[in-house]
Amino acid sequence: MGIKIGIPRALLYYDYFLFWSTFFEGLGAEIILSPKTNKEILNSGIKAVEETCLPVKVFMGHVQSLANQKIDYLFIPRYVSTEPRRFPCPKFMGLPDMVKELPGIPPALNVDIDIRKHKGEVPEEMYRLGRVFTFNPWKIRLAYRLALENQESFKNRMHRGLQPEEIFFNRTDTKTDRTLKQNSTLRLGLIGHSYNLYDRYINMDIITKLQEMGAEIVTSKMFSDREINQVLKKLQKDIFWSFGKETIGSAYYLLDDASVDGIILLVSFACGPDSLIVDLIERAYKRTERPFLTLVLDEHSAEGGIITRLEAFIEMLKRRKQKNESYISTYGKSVDCPEDPILKTGPRVDTSTADNQENG
Numbered sequence: 001m002g003i004k005i006g007i008p009r010a011l012l013y014y015d016y017f018l019f020w021s022t023f024f025e026g027l028g029a030e031i032i033l034s035p036k037t038n039k040e041i042l043n044s045g046i047k048a049v050e051e052t053c054l055p056v057k058v059f060m061g062h063v064q065s066l067a068n069q070k071i072d073y074l075f076i077p078r079y080v081s082t083e084p085r086r087f088p089c090p091k092f093m094g095l096p097d098m099v100k101e102l103p104g105i106p107p108a109l110n111v112d113i114d115i116r117k118h119k120g121e122v123p124e125e126m127y128r129l130g131r132v133f134t135f136n137p138w139k140i141r142l143a144y145r146l147a148l149e150n151q152e153s154f155k156n157r158m159h160r161g162l163q164p165e166e167i168f169f170n171r172t173d174t175k176t177d178r179t180l181k182q183n184s185t186l187r188l189g190l191i192g193h194s195y196n197l198y199d200r201y202i203n204m205d206i207i208t209k210l211q212e213m214g215a216e217i218v219t220s221k222m223f224s225d226r227e228i229n230q231v232l233k234k235l236q237k238d239i240f241w242s243f244g245k246e247t248i249g250s251a252y253y254l255l256d257d258a259s260v261d262g263i264i265l266l267v268s269f270a271c272g273p274d275s276l277i278v279d280l281i282e283r284a285y286k287r288t289e290r291p292f293l294t295l296v297l298d299e300h301s302a303e304g305g306i307i308t309r310l311e312a313f314i315e316m317l318k319r320r321k322q323k324n325e326s327y328i329s330t331y332g333k334s335v336d337c338p339e340d341p342i343l344k345t346g347p348r349v350d351t352s353t354a355d356n357q358e359n360g
Contacts (some may be wrong), residue, residue, distance in 0.1 A: 002028045003133060006071035008062035009034045011055055012079065012092070014164045014194035020075065020149040021168075023126075027133035032071050034062040037201035039111030041065055048102055053270040054298050055195045056091050056098075058202060063099055066106070073109045073132075076098065078116035080195045082330055083089065086242045089273055158221045163207075164198050186215040186277040186317055189254040191281075192266030193243050194221060196297060203266060204303045206295075206310070210264075213314045218260065220250035227253055235280075249279045255290060262291030264310075269298035291317055 007013065013354050021031050034095040037043065037058055045061025066074060076099050087093075096110045111129045122144050130140030139267045157167050188210060196203055197219055207217055228249030232239065239245040247265075267274040276292045278294055285292035295306065344350060 002030045003073065004030045004032050004071045005109070006034070006066035006069060006074045008059055008066060008076075009036060010059040010062045010199070011095075012035065012077075013193050014198045016077075016151070016167055017164070018154045019147045020077075022150045023130075023143050024075075024133075025146040026146055027130055027139065029133055032066065032069055034065045034069075037062070039201075042201070042299060049098065051270075052091065055193070055199075055268055055269045057299065058199065059095070060098070060102065064338075065104065067102075067104055071106055074106050076108045076111060076252075077112060078112045080112055082113060082123060083115060084241055085238070086240060086245060088242050105121075112207050120150055130360075154329055159224055161222060164194065177307075178350065185321065186261050186314065187218065187259055188215045188317075189218045189251070189257075189260050189263035191220045191247055191251050191254075193247065193268075195243065196266040196268060197221065202297055202301075204301070205307050206264075206266070206306070208315075209307065209310060210290045215314065218254065220246055223250050223253055229257070239277075241277075244273045244277045247274070248277050252284065255284060255288060261321065262303060262313070263292070264313070265292070265294045267296055271298050273344055291320070 007017065007020065009292055041061035041064075042058060043061070044064045045057035048060040048064060049057055057176075063074065063076075078095045078096050079088050081087050081213075082277040092246070098109060099105060099108060109129065109132060111125050113125075115121070115124070120140050120199070126144050127137065130143065131330060134140065149156055158164070160252060175325075190197060190207065190210070200208075206220075210217055228246060232245065232249050234252060235248075240249060254263055263285070265278060267278055281358065282292060291313070293309065295309065
């Protein structure tokens with residue numbers, strides 16, 4: 001039997017699982033995934049680490065769930081840089097060290113993903129990782145090439161509107177448009193990091209809920225690097241964070257798309273980079289009076305509260321689309337309505353002075 005590799009179903013699993021599963025399986029290994037996020041996994045992660053963001057707590061819960069399964073190694077890569085001059089959140093760099101502090105954890109396979117050190121057709125780090133399974137360099141090279149091909153196919157299919165686990169576990173090349181289709185009158189942008197968008201437990205299955213409310217969804221994972229980089233030219237300074245670049249780039253792209261009725265931004269409580277990105281996006285949308293809603297997720301988020309806010313946002317968008325109520329402001333700002341019968345009769349009169357004289 002092949003070596004069993006445990007991969008946590010959290011964080012960058014939603015971005016790179018197909019790459020790593022292809023690589024390991026090409027070397028004869030067996031992939032063991034942790035279960036989908038549930039209450040037990042979340043509570044386990046909360047007990048393991050306290051002062052951090054929700055996605056990292058969830059990740060630690062998944063790691064501990066794998067410790068109870070029969071695996072030979074955990075796979076915890078250290079993501080340092082995946083594109084020039086940009087870096088992920090420091091927590092991604094520290095994950096291997098954080099995992100080491102958990103009791104009863106199987107040995108971990110580590111690899112540094114740092115584009116600054118990639119030289120040659122196959123990075124030396126990948127050869128080092130591959131030698132755990134085989135000393136045949138040609139087999140490692142072939143597995144790496146196939147992993148790159150599948151990763152590129154994954155990105156293209158995400159751009160067409162598929163969700164990650166639809167691609168991971170259904171390899172057929174289903175054609176879709178760049179929306180999560182639904183018979184609807186509204187088109188919404190759903191912006192955020194992949195682990196917030198696609199972990200149905202921590203986001204309370206927001207995509208399904210929005211579709212049931214009659215919305216087509218465009219996510220931030222449906223845009224190419226070229227599209228993102230093009231709209232980021234509007235910024236005075238470049239974005240330092242890789243995932244922050246994707247978030248603000250897709251939000252700015254949708255800002256120019258008149259067919260999108262509004263956007264919802266999903267962020268995690270205690271996420272430092274997102275606290276800056278959200279402010280930039282909010283300012284841009286308020287300047288243009290485009291509808292915008294921020295939902296902050298943490299372990300205390302209640303499904304009832306999320307549903308109430310979504311329903312209110314959807315209702316506001318539907319009313320704005322109606323002919324006689326298109327003047328409704330998103331942010332409470334006073335907006336003149338040419339169809340308001342009060343305004344048609346002439347200027348408003350300030351009656352406060354007359355009222356004061358009568359009362360005096």
